[in-house]
Amino acid sequence: xxxxxxxxxxxxxxxxxxxxxxxxxxxxxxxxxxxxxxxxxxxxxxxxxxxxxxxxxxxxxxxxxxxxxxxxxxxxxxxxxxxxxxxxxxxxxxxxxxxxxxxxxxxxxxxxxxxxxxxxxxxxxxxxxxxxxxxxxxxxxxxxxxxxxxxxxxxxxxxxxxxxxxxxxxxxxxxxxxxxxxxxxxxxxxxxxxxxxxxxxxxxxxxxxxxxxxxxxxxxxxxxxxxxxxxxxxxxxxxxxxxxxxxxxxxxxxxxxxxxxxxxxxxxxxxxxxxxxxxxxxxxxxxxxxxxxxxxxxxx
Amino acid sequence: xxxxxxxxxxxxxxxxxxxxxxxxxxxxxxxxxxxxxxxxxxxxxxxxxxxxxxxxxxxxxxxxxxxxxxxxxxxxxxxxxxxxxxxxxxxxxxxxxxxxxxxxxxxxxxxxxxxxxxxxxxxxxxxxxxxxxxxxxxxxxxxxxxxxxxxxxxxxxxxxxxxxxxxxxxxxxxxxxxxxxxxxxxxxxxxxxxxxxxxxxxxxxxxxxxxxxxxxxxxxxxxxxxxxxxxxxxxxxxxxxxxxxxxxxxxxxxxxxxxxxxxxxxxxxxxxxxxxxxxxxxxxxxxxxxxxxxxxxxxxxxxxxxxxxxxxxxxxxxxxxxxxxxxxxxxxxxxxxxxxxxxxxxxxxxxxxxxxxxxxxxxxxxxxxxxxxxxxxxxxxxxxxxxxxxxxxxxxxxxxxxxxxxxxxxxxxxxxxxxxxxxxxxxxxxxxxxxxxxxxxxxxxxxxxxxxxxxxxxxxxxxxxxxxxxxxxxxxxxxxxxxxxxxxxxxxxxxxxxxxxxxxxxxxxxxxxxxxxxxxxxxxxxxx
Numbered sequence: 001x002x003x004x005x006x007x008x009x010x011x012x013x014x015x016x017x018x019x020x021x022x023x024x025x026x027x028x029x030x031x032x033x034x035x036x037x038x039x040x041x042x043x044x045x046x047x048x049x050x051x052x053x054x055x056x057x058x059x060x061x062x063x064x065x066x067x068x069x070x071x072x073x074x075x076x077x078x079x080x081x082x083x084x085x086x087x088x089x090x091x092x093x094x095x096x097x098x099x100x101x102x103x104x105x106x107x108x109x110x111x112x113x114x115x116x117x118x119x120x121x122x123x124x125x126x127x128x129x130x131x132x133x134x135x136x137x138x139x140x141x142x143x144x145x146x147x148x149x150x151x152x153x154x155x156x157x158x159x160x161x162x163x164x165x166x167x168x169x170x171x172x173x174x175x176x177x178x179x180x181x182x183x184x185x186x187x188x189x190x191x192x193x194x195x196x197x198x199x200x201x202x203x204x205x206x207x208x209x210x211x212x213x214x215x216x217x218x219x220x221x222x223x224x225x226x227x228x229x230x231x232x233x234x235x236x237x238x239x240x241x242x243x244x245x246x247x248x249x250x251x252x253x254x255x256x257x258x259x260x261x262x263x264x265x266x267x268x269x270x271x272x273x274x275x276x277x278x279x280x281x282x283x284x285x286x287x288x289x290x291x292x293x294x295x296x297x298x299x300x
Numbered sequence: 301x302x303x304x305x306x307x308x309x310x311x312x313x314x315x316x317x318x319x320x321x322x323x324x325x326x327x328x329x330x331x332x333x334x335x336x337x338x339x340x341x342x343x344x345x346x347x348x349x350x351x352x353x354x355x356x357x358x359x360x361x362x363x364x365x366x367x368x369x370x371x372x373x374x375x376x377x378x379x380x381x382x383x384x385x386x387x388x389x390x391x392x393x394x395x396x397x398x399x400x401x402x403x404x405x406x407x408x409x410x411x412x413x414x415x416x417x418x419x420x421x422x423x424x425x426x427x428x429x430x431x432x433x434x435x436x437x438x439x440x441x442x443x444x445x446x447x448x449x450x451x452x453x454x455x456x457x458x459x460x461x462x463x464x465x466x467x468x469x470x471x472x473x474x475x476x477x478x479x480x481x482x483x484x485x486x487x488x489x490x491x492x493x494x495x496x497x498x499x500x501x502x503x504x505x506x507x508x509x510x511x512x513x514x515x516x517x518x519x520x521x522x523x524x525x526x527x528x529x530x531x532x533x534x535x536x537x538x539x540x541x542x543x544x545x546x547x548x549x550x551x552x553x554x555x556x557x558x559x560x561x562x563x564x565x566x567x568x569x570x571x572x573x574x575x576x577x578x579x580x581x582x583x584x585x586x587x588x589x590x591x592x593x594x595x596x597x598x599x600x601x602x603x604x605x606x607x608x609x610x611x612x613x614x615x616x617x618x619x620x621x622x623x624x625x626x627x628x629x630x631x632x633x634x635x636x637x638x639x640x641x642x643x644x645x646x647x648x649x650x651x652x653x654x655x656x657x658x659x660x661x662x663x664x665x666x667x668x669x670x671x672x673x674x675x676x677x678x679x680x681x682x683x684x685x686x687x688x689x690x691x692x693x694x695x696x697x698x699x700x701x702x703x704x705x706x707x708x709x710x711x712x713x714x715x716x717x718x719x720x721x722x723x724x725x726x727x728x729x730x731x732x733x734x735x736x737x738x739x740x741x742x743x744x745x746x747x748x749x750x751x752x753x754x755x756x757x758x759x760x761x762x763x764x765x766x767x768x769x770x771x772x773x774x775x776x777x778x779x780x781x782x783x784x785x786x787x788x789x790x791x792x793x794x795x796x797x798x799x800x801x802x803x804x805x806x807x808x809x810x811x812x813x814x815x816x817x818x819x820x821x822x823x824x825x826x827x828x
Contacts, residue, residue: 056684056691056699061611061618084619085684158702240673245680246687246699262529263550 021293031285038279042097049091050076054247059086065265081267083256089267092253093275099249100279103160104230107167111229112222114168115175120206120214122176123183133176140173146235153241163242167229178221182214189213216294223287227280234276250276328516329809332528333819334542336521338421340493341476342461342484343414346422348724351459352818353499353519358461358484361388361407362454366814366823367634368565368728370454374402374462374485380771383449390440394508396464397489403439409465417473427456451771455727487512487822496521501821510822517821532557532804539805541819545621545678551804561802562813563625563632566724567733568676570669570686570794572597572606573717575754582668582717586661586696596665597717603791604645605655606718609693610686611647616797619681624797629730629784630737632798632815636729637780642788644795652693664694670711671720673701677799683720686796711752722799723750726816730780734764738792755792 023029041048051058051074063072063086071077072088080089122133140148152166186192187210195205234251236242238258243249248256250272257269335349342354355363363373375388394402411434415425430453433445446453463471464483471481482490487509488501499519503512520537522528525544529551532540543551543559551557573580573595580595596602612626625632626644633640656664669687673680680701687697702710711719725732740756741748747761748754763783770776788795801817810827814820 056688056697059688061614061685061688064618084681085688157706240701240703244699245673245701246684259525259544260546262526262533263546263548265546 018293022289025289025292028285028289031282031289034278035282035286038097038275038282039101041094042101045091045094045098049088049094050074051088051091053087053092053095056246059088061086065260065268067265068267080271081265083253083268084260087248089253089271092248093250093272096248096250096253096272097275097279099160099243099247100230100233100251100276103163103167103233103249104226107164107171107229107233108222108226110164111168111171111225112175112218115172116179116211116214116218118172119176119179119181120183120210123180124187124202124206124210130180134180137173137176140170141177145170145232149232149236150239150241153236158241158244160243163233163236166236167232170232171225171229174221174225175218178217179211179214182217183210186210186213220287220291220294223283223290227283227287230276230283231280250279327514328518329514329539329821329824330518330520330537331819331821331824332520332522332531332537332540334525334528334540335523336496337493337499337519338495339473339477340479340482340490340499341417341473342463343410343417343424344420344473344476346424346459348817349521349819352820354461354484355486355818355820356488356501356517356822357482357486357490358463359486360458360461361390362458364458364728364816366562366812368726368815369636370458373458374407375457378454381443383771384446386444386446386453387437388442388444390442391508392440394485395506396467396485397483397504397506398464398467399506400464400466402462402464402485404436404442405439406462406464407442408434408436409468410460410462413463413468414460419473424459427459430456449769449771451768451773451776452727452731455729459726488517491516512822513825514821517824519819519821529804532806535806538809539803539811539824541801541803542677542817543802543804545619545623548621548623548802556807557804558807558809559802559804560811560813561623561800562815564724564799564801564817565631565635565726565728565815566676566722566799566817567627567630568624568679568682568720568722568796568799569627569737570606570796571711571719571721571737571751571753572603572755572791572794573714573753574598574756574792575714580717581715582670582698584666586663586665588666591665596659596661599659600790601655601659602661603794605652605659605693606690606695607645607791607794608648608655609652609689609695610645610794610796611689612644612797613647614689615682615685619678619685620797620799623677623800623802625800627795627798629788629795630723630733631725631728631730637777637784639781639784642785649693656694661694664696666696666698667718668698668700668716669718669720670700670702670707670716672704672707675704675707676720676722679720682796714752714754719752720796721750721752724817728815730784731764731767734760734780734783734787735768738787739764753793757786757790757792759786760792 063082064084066078066082068079068081078088082088118133122130148170149166152169153162156162195209233242237249237251238255243252253272254269260268333349337349337353338345339350342358359374361373361375362370365371374391376391378388381387390404411428414428430446430450431444432447435443467483468481475481477493479490479493487504487507489504491500491502493499501517503515522531528540529547531537552559576595578592578594579590583591585591616624616626628642628644629639631638669683671679671683683699687699690697723733723737736750738755738760739747740761741751741754760783763779767776767779770779801813803811803813805811808827810825812823
């Protein structure tokens with residue numbers, strides 16, 4: 001089927017069918033809607049929130065640890081309470097989501113590019129190149145991700161860019177392995193042989209012909225990895241190795257509040273925890289269903 | 301398990317429960333401490349948890365009372381024979397746990413052993429080094445000779461726990477840890493030492509001093525704050541040290557527990573970069589460009605403004621939950637050489653802005669404030685709060701918190717402009733912080749070893765040297781007070797607060813809280 005039609009209509013129809021198939025699952029659509037809402041909230045946080053929690057000028061230690069619903073000195077209500085430094089939790093969660101989503105999506109995208117390229121090269125070149133790359137992948141996957149990330153951050157120091165870099169190093173191997181698997185199948189197909197016969201340059205074969213046909217599994221892995229990256233970033237921040245303390249992401253907000261759990265100030269870590277949970281679950285719902293829709297074996 | 305269930309059932313009848321629990325548990329006590337005890341060898345590692353245990357098993361010539369004032373210990377009295385000779389009269393008929401008598405020979409042996417302990421991570425030799433000669437006059441009289449007048453000999457000897465020559469000749473640190481030679485003249489003897497887990501102790505009935513209340517005592521090392529509190533709430537332990545400030549309100553409100561607290565001798569302060577004339581690493585002008593022609597922190601008006609901009613009462617209330625005392629000098633009230641008129645700098649935002657403008661920074665400047673996030677009580681929260689306060693005064697502050705192990709080497713390399721540290725004056729008198737924190741840095745002469753901001757003031761150096769030569773206590777106190785005045789009027793460092801040490805225990809136990817952070821079973825007893 002994939003060899004019968006020219007590119008434009010071929011892309012068009014499957015997409016429409018894909019959309020229809022995706023819409024079959026209410027849960028997945030619900031997940032997508034929730035995720036879009038969260039993403040919009042994060043994107044427009046500076047216009048939605050009553051406070052910029054990262055500006056030390058705007059937060060006041062005297063507002064610290066106020067329960068949800070308290071009216072603060074700044075003239076607005078802390079609907080979700082405040083943390084120990086007097087940050088409005090609602091504002092802090094939306095700003096924290098910005099960082100979490102940015103780090104999660106950014107690292108997943110970069111890791112996908114790096115991993116997919118290496119996977120394609122491995123599958124297409126075969127032989128020693130293939131072995132070398134895949135052994136590197138095995139090596140990478142044999143270490144617990146959190147351990148590798150911890151070591152990288154301990155070496156590079158804190159900061160958002162370093163977290164992204166650490167996550168890319170931890171995650172690229174998953175993409176490489178996935179893409180290599182499907183590329184190995186695709187490269188024996190007739191259209192690749194035809195491309196060979198036309199003497200097309202290698203990079204063109206790799207990225208214009210092979211890659212598009214490896215995309216479905218890549219998209220599924222990428223969706224799952226975004227959720228994983230967000231969780232990993234939260235873990236790193238929770239351990240105090242991620243973002244700066246004055247610009248907390250969700251993980252750091254949870255870590256700050258964790259110390260107050262026994263003293264009854266539950267909201268400091270409860271609400272960021274809920275936000276993290278909802279984000280990851282919604283992404284995973286979408287990802288799960290994407291896998292079902294895009295998996296040719298599950299079709300028909 | 302069944303036993304605790306029965307206890308829980310009894311708790312329905314409060315009076316009965318109190319009586320039963322009190323009678324059943326008066327014989328033993330379990331205390332959770334906050335940091336691991338690394339060794340039983342009293343001369344191996346100069347660390348508060350180890351020193352606490354050393355106070356339990358061993359004894360020193362001089363003991364500190366709960367407010368770090370020197371008291372007679374294994375020595376009953378001492379006097380300066382002349383400027384460089386000290387005579388100590390030893391306590392008669394004291395016996396070690398194995399029955400050996402305590403004599404001047406043991407003191408000489410101990411002083412000889414201290415500098416020779418191999419692989420010591422933090423040696424006790426600094427306390428014995430000033431002593432250049434030992435002379436035994438009779439079994440209960442010993443004289444120490446120092447190269448120069450050295451008035452701190454009495455407080456220094458409080459850190460040197462005495463061993464027994466007959467028992468400890470050739471003993472290694474491992475021999476102490478295994479319990480084989482963990483024999484001293486202290487109120488408890490060692491039953492078992494499990495590294496990183498617990499220490500089990502039994503009362504020594506031949507102890508010369510006041511008899512401890514509990515027959516058996518266990519020190520459990522629970523380093524995680526939440527776990528320590530949880531252990532107390534669950535009844536696994538009878539008392540905990542270093543109560544986390546976030547759990548304090550809850551424990552205070554709970555009728556089942558009582559709190560004991562003492563002002564510590566640990567100052568939390570900000571050090572400032574005095575070493576550079578320009579281009580201080582964490583400082584930019586109001587627009588974010590480096591300041592290449594001067595270092596604002598070299599101007600006393602700027603330092604004073606930074607100190608005035610800090611609302612110490614707010615930090616004490618909101619961050620520390622009342623477990624700190626705003627500070628204006630090294631040590632709390634009531635200590636030796638305390639300067640009564642040197643109060644904590646009052647919070648004055650307008651005054652701070654005025655001073656900054658006067659110093660040539662009407663629009664303020666930017667600064668990075670660094671600190672550890674795992675060393676002092678609420679360290680990272682304190683620097684964030686100060687960041688808020690400085691930013692309001694016009695000094696836009698970026699806050700950088702990092703683990704202690706990353707922080708110390710960077711601050712040792714002078715990579716910070718403003719940074720948070722703490723100093724516990726274990727000797728309870730101010731010559732230690734003066735010498736360590738504000739004396740001009742000089743490696744050869746051992747001055748300013750922790751002066752990481754490289755503050756240097758010839759007047760302070762001169763007064764300190766004079767004090768260290770003065771054997772007369774009253775005269776030395778006046779000189780030290782003068783040195784402290786000079787340091788804090790010049791804002792050499794910015795004092796924030798003095799921590800309080802806090803313990804929590806089951807109702808029915810009484811505890812004498814100590815300023816020096818040591819947790820010792822002999823300080824606990826059944827209440828009433």
